[in-house]
Amino acid sequence: MAIHAVKPYVLSSSMELWDGDKGWECTHKFGVYGMCKLAFNPEDTNSFAATIRHYVEVWSLDSAKPDYTLIEHSDKVKCLAFFKRGDRQYLITGSNDCTAKIWDMQKRMCIHTIEGFMSPVMYVISLPGRPYLVTCSNNDTIHVWSSIDFRLKTTVNFSGSGHVRGIVCLMGSRRVAIGQMSGISIMDIDGEE
Template sequence: MSVYGTMSHRDGGVQYKSLGAHITAVDCIKFIARKQWFVAGSSDGIHVQEEAIKKKKIQRFRARVSSVTSLAVHPTKPYVLSSSYGGLIKLWDWDKGWECITTFEGEHSDVVCQLAFNPNDTSSFASVSNDRTIKVWGLDSPKSHYTLSGHSDNVKCLDFFTRDDGQYLITGSVDNTAKIWDLQKKTCILTLEVFRSPVIYVFSHPNLPVLITGTRNGIIYLWSSTDFRLRGILNILRGADVMGLACLMESRRVVIGQSHAISIVDIDDEETIGSKGDFESSI
């Protein structure tokens, strides 16, 4: 695992440290800002790293699952959700020595690909799976509240967003579509079908009314979250899987993780259609 920081000039970024805590590949990683911890999941468990720049490892434990596929950090409570092969989801409490306090199982019939807490209702979260379903859960019960169905192939990614004070989900699938779900009506209200490749990452920009979708062939699509109109297309590294999307805090900049590269892109209010867009740096 490597830790990167950005520089003020356009030459790119600087790698601070390479952290060699794992003996197997890291499949997912989250940063807990209020604790200054990195939490990483791999096939040999969940690992916690404190003050990554100082390379000080505070604790390691192994979740009793075959492999960790996704992690989600609760915004206020000392909780981390993990998912794994076989449809298993676990809730961990780091204030209790990383005790597993709830197990959610028996509903997803295949790999759980991603988890996310609802930012407007932090007592609930959603999961997507290769069983082609989306499930919405509450922390008060090991059983899901309801299931959303509609994708015709594996569902790989999700994110929450708001529109006109309503709560929505965007999901991406191997069926080459992204879907918009109204969580009040519990139904799909729109299917985005412009893609020529599986949609493997979706992201709701926290500072702009923009939804971002990334595909397996490396194309980034920018959508309005108000009218769902396509606003732009970015082709920074065509053919390189989009592995992750994130926003720099209180910024219009988006970090795009692709196979063998990280790019930083400025998102403006105008439409951006082009082969590369306006990108700051590639690491």
């Protein structure tokens, strides 16, 4: 599910738009896909991205079909997150193909592939206002990457403390919360560039 930043909208994982101003009525259905991961574009609040099998579709809220499709992964796309680098908008995606890809949203193309994961990439986030991307693979390994040059900054394995179920950035800080079956861990991301 994705929550719109400025409008009373919720986008469900079945790609249905629910409007709070209309008593949470479903006002639009975007295709007939199964469960997918979604993210509203923070730089263009009229658009969102959705994982559909091994690709990503980018939609406008008023569209009957996707605006365009991003295809590069060879297996199911599991996660996605928007981020900025300079004045440009990017998207990071993680996949069952054991890669994370960086997409230039203006060029509508993959500009970098992060490889070397030992298992599928299940979660990706960016740290707003910080030059970091965080990935988590299925073997519970967290990787912190530079969003400037996409180089690895640090790796932490959480496999001994319960399976990772999600990661989120704690707003206004350089910390991330890692949700696990056994509880929540807090990881402090080094603020030095």
